[in-house]
Amino acid sequence: MTGILRHRLFWPSAALVLLIVVNSVARPKFLTTTMRDGQLYGALVDVLRGSAPLMLVALGMTIVIATRGIDLSVGAIMAVSGAVALTIIDGSGDPENVGTVLVAVLVAVLVALVLGVWNGFLVSVLGIQPIIATLVLMLAGRGVALLITGGFITTVNSAPFAYIASGYLTLLPFAFFVSVAAIVAIALVERRTALGVLTEAVGVNPEASRLAGVRRRGIVWGAYVVSGVLAGLAGVIYASNIKAADANAAGLFIELYAILAVVLGGTSLNGGKFSIAGTVIGVLIIQTLESTILFLGVPSAESPVFFAFVVVAVVVIQSPRVRGALRSLTASRRRDVAEPTTAEVAP
Amino acid sequence: MSSPTLAAAPHPPRDNDGVDGARPLLELTGATVRFGADAALDDVSFRMFPGEVHSLMGENGAGKSTLIKAITGALPLDAGTLVLEGRPVRFATPYDAQRAGVSTVYQEIDLLPNLSVAENVLLGREPRAFGLVDHRLMRRRAAAVLADLGLDVDPASTLGTHPVAVQQLVAIARAIATDVKVLVLDEPTSSLDLDEVAELFDVVRRLTARGVAVLFVSHFLDQVYELCDRVTVLRDGRFVGEYLTRELLRIDLVAKMLGREVSELAERQRGAVAEPEAVPLLSARGVTTARGVQGVDVDVAEGEVVGVAGLLGSGRTALARAVTGVARLEAGSVRVDGAGARLDSPRRAIGLGLVYSSENRRTEGIVAELSVLDNITLALQAQRGALRPIPLARRRELAQSWVDALGIRPPDLDRPAGTLSGGNQQKVLLARLLALAPRVLVLDEPTRGIDVGAKVEIQNLVGELADNGLSVVFISAELEEVLRVSDRVVVLRDGRVVGTVESDDVTTGSLLALVARPDEDGG
Structure with a gap:
């Protein structure tokens, strides 16, 4: 019994369960999931779908925090990647073409990767404090996004692009599968290779790790690249959801929610030991809470x-x-x- | 729970009852502290008389820290009584203890380096005028306390600008300012040089002359014998005995701490060392660093233990760090078995088979939150690269074999390494390096801050490793230890080699003369 109570995921899980219980009592329809045309609909499905951008960003944030860092630029990176994707689709003349959309998404994620490389360079090579290093892009990124869209909110009508956030893959929303894929990929890479342990070692004691021959620079740099790529993907999903690139609103404050999700999941901001499962629970808590607030009609x-x-x-x-x-x-x-x-x- | 036995318990030996018939200032009786099922302190008695320096001795896990915590309010007693000046007391927090006159100066100084000396001395008791801090009065009062201790420190200066030794004395001054009756000094000398130790001892003697009882906890036997009147020995959480220091032979003290026979503590038999003229395995030439060493040459043959002796700041640590790629090599070369490389990182040195164990076990050695398993396999995994994980079963097998070989206690692979005692952390660190199958092992103060038992084990281990062909560079501030462990000793002074001696040819005294500055020789 005490063993379960002491488990690091006990309290986050309990909080999530409690939230779900409160919800299902307050609104019996919360747990009801209906099947239409072979697709599931309902409040729970909405939580899973709506959580995708935060999930992606929070996963990246977990790895960055594990290295004793923080990435404040994820919201700005989302704005940039959304702007890149929409500008390409808008300028292509054939927005309904699946190939165009694929290229747009790929380029957007590549741009996000470059931004992650930039962050990682500032932190791991120049040794700038992570909060300062990523603040640069946090402030400048939205300006870059505005430049890309020419200062306007670019909107497109593209069915393939809209599919990313709103479409269904068999039973469940496509966006849900994107988050699951990201969770599985991160968990596999961290736990099936030695990357997870080395990342934790660097986070707990950077100098001891260096003396033990750990390639600290590569590990820290890589964390910011992963965070950048995942933020890029999140930006694409966000843009797909509103079918527009809104440089000012895309991913606004998401860095803070992501940090919150990581902390709710029991990963310390001091770096070191991290928990992917904890972050997933943290994201679900936040998303369920938002859904609750919406439903309860809190002004x-x-x-x-x-x-x-x-x-x-x-x-x-x-x-x-x-x-x-x-x-x-x-x-x-x-x-x-x-x-x-x-x-x-x-x- | 064990009930008190009715049979007359064998009364633990007490060599004298009371000092001049005085009443104990502090008396702890039947103290028991449990962590889960384990008793860290089991029915221990301990007492201190006014004006004495008392030493608490024991191996790691003997219960020294627990006892200190119990008398300073950092840990509650599960059973037993604490009596201060004849009155039973119960401290809920260290602050309670401090107000009652029981203060502690910890190994890691817990002062505020960015405040002034005066502010630190009177922290929490600043003199006030109209609700505001009266800085002039505060400086005057602090100056009085410092002068009282014979310390020449400007009360207005920022604490952090002073060396650790001075900061420690300021920490003592702070305890004095709280009207201390019992002062606990936990490993106060581990980062001090000889002069600083002498100054600390002066201060301690001034305190005892005023009737303060000082509990001096140190692993340095020399210092215990120089300073302490009496010693209480603990082993495995139990009271072994209380003795007058002057009546207890050193070797007997160690034997009591270890619970072993004196004969087991014999010196290591040196194996046959390769011919001195043979090609050295490690050859460092003209090693020069920005601050530290200048043009130092060191050769180590296969299976040889070369000691490095010198005072703090003589360059002994700078040499070790430059040779192992931890610090930048300004000039000079390092070759292992004829092969050289640009040593721009520890990783590069590890590639050559050259590994380093830092003197700062906590900040540069152990990864405290990770398990013993992860700590032992860290360097090996880093060497293979992140993408080629060692299979878990193989890692456990490997770590287990080192835990067994080095006698790491408790033998639990999944425990966070930071929860182990100092000596066991050092063994975990050694296991991490030995798992790399190195050719040359550079050990910087491997026995600092660990108890005598673990110390002897590590010294013996170094001997065994050398007998198996490993070359070792052994650095220690303790000359006796350097002589005991090493085949040859290189002596550094002010960043240069001032002599190399065969261990068998010198005594601690003559080595000390080499180590000390010339102007101190005549003094």
């Missing part, structure tokens, strides 16, 4: 407050201090039992 002005309350509660429960206090509460009870014996022994 939009008050919704951030509501959101804040729930997040504070989850974070407080998870904090080592609160957990320690809970533990010492049980420990002191044990001490009280022991005390009479002491009295007998003492002269």
Whole structure:
């Protein structure tokens, strides 16, 4: 029993389950999933679909945080990649062509990769503090995106492009499969190769890792590249969802939600040990919460407050201090039992 | 739970009862502290008299830290009583203990380096005028405390600009300012040089002259014998005995700490070393670094242990780091078995079979949050590259074999390495390096801050490794240790080699004369 309680994913999972229970009581339809034309619809399906961009960004953020870094530029990278994709499709003259869309997506992700390489270069080669290094792109990126779209919100009508966010692959939304693919790929690469352990070693103790012969530069650089690519993909999904490239709104504040998801999942901002499963749960908590707020009809002005309350509660429960206090509460009870014996022994 | 036995418990040996019939200032009776099922402290008694320096000795895991935590309020007692000046007390926090007069100066100094010396001395008790801190009065008071200890430090200067030794003395001054009765010094000398140790001892003697009881915890036997009046020995969380230092032979003390026979502590038998004229396996020529060493030559034959002796700042660590690619080599060359390489990273040196164990085990050695398993296999995995993982079964087998071979305790591969004792962390670090099957092992202070038992084990291990053909460079601040372990000793002073001696030909005294500055010889 205590073994389960101590597991690092216990509290995040409990929070998610609690949220789902509250939801299903408040709105019985929450758990109802209907099948139409061989496709599933319902609130849960919406959570899975809607969480895709945050999921991708948060996965990248997990790896970056594990190296003791942080990537504030992911939102800006989303804006850039959306702008690149839409500009290509818009300028191609044949927006309905699947080939055009594929090229657009590929180029957008490549641009995001280059931006990730830039971040990684600043951090791992020039040794600039991650928060400063990625702040550069966070501020400049949206300007770049505006430049690409010529200062306008580029919109397109392209069925293949819209499919990315809204389409279904058999039973479930295509975007859901994209997140699952990303989760599986990251988990496999980190845990089936030695990359995960080396990343954690670099995050826990960079100097000890260097002395042990770990190629720290490559590992840190790679983390920012992965984060950039995943943010690029997220940008494409976001743009596909609104069928437009909105340089100012795309991925706004997503870096903060991603950091929150990572922390909710039990990965320390100090770097080191990380948990992909934890991040996945963290993202689902945030997305379920947003869905709840929407459904409960919390006035939009008050919704951030509501959101804040729930997040504070989850974070407080998870904090080592609160957990320690809970533990010492049980420990002191044990001490009280022991005390009479002491009295007998003492002269 | 064990109940107290009715049979008369064998009374632990106490060599004297009380100092001049005085009452103990602090007395701990029947102290028990449990972590889960294990008792870290099992029915331990401990007492201190006013004006004495008392030493607490024991191996890692003997319960020294737990006992210190128990008397300073950092850990609650599961059973037992603590009496201070005749009154039973119970400290909930170190702050409670401090207010009652029990203060601790820790190994890692917990002061605020960016504040002034005066602010640090009077932290939390700043004199106030109209609700604001009265800085002039504060400096005056701090100056008085410092002068009282015979310290010549400007109270207005920033603490962080002073060497560690001075910061430590300031930490003691802070304890004094809180009207200390019992002062705990936990490994205070591990980063001090000889002069600084002498200054610290002066301060301690001034304190005891005023009736303060000082608990001095150190792994340096010399210092324990120089400074301490009495010693309490713990082993495996139990009380072994309390002795007058002057009546206890050094070898007996070690034997009591280890629970072994004196004869087991014999010196290592040196195996036959290759001909001195043979081609050296490690050949470092003209090693020069920006700050540290200038034109140092070191040769190590196969199976030879070469000690490096010198004071702090003599260049002993700079030499080790330059030779192993950790620090930049400004000039000079390093060859292993005739092969050289540009040593621009530790990785490159590892490729040559040249591995380094840092003197800073915590910051540059152990990856504390990762398991013993991951720590042991880290360097080997890094050498293979991230994309060629060693299969888990093979990693466990490998790590287990090193845990067994080096006697790492507890033998649990999945435990975070940071939870092990200092000596066992050092063994994990050694296992990581030995798993690379190196040709040359450079050990910088491998026994610093670890207990005598683990120290002897590591010293013996170095001997065994050398007998199996490994070349070792062994650096230590303890001259006795360097002489015991090494075949040959290179002596550094101010970044240059001032002599090379065969271990069998010299005594600690004559080595000390070489190590010390010339102007100290006549002094």
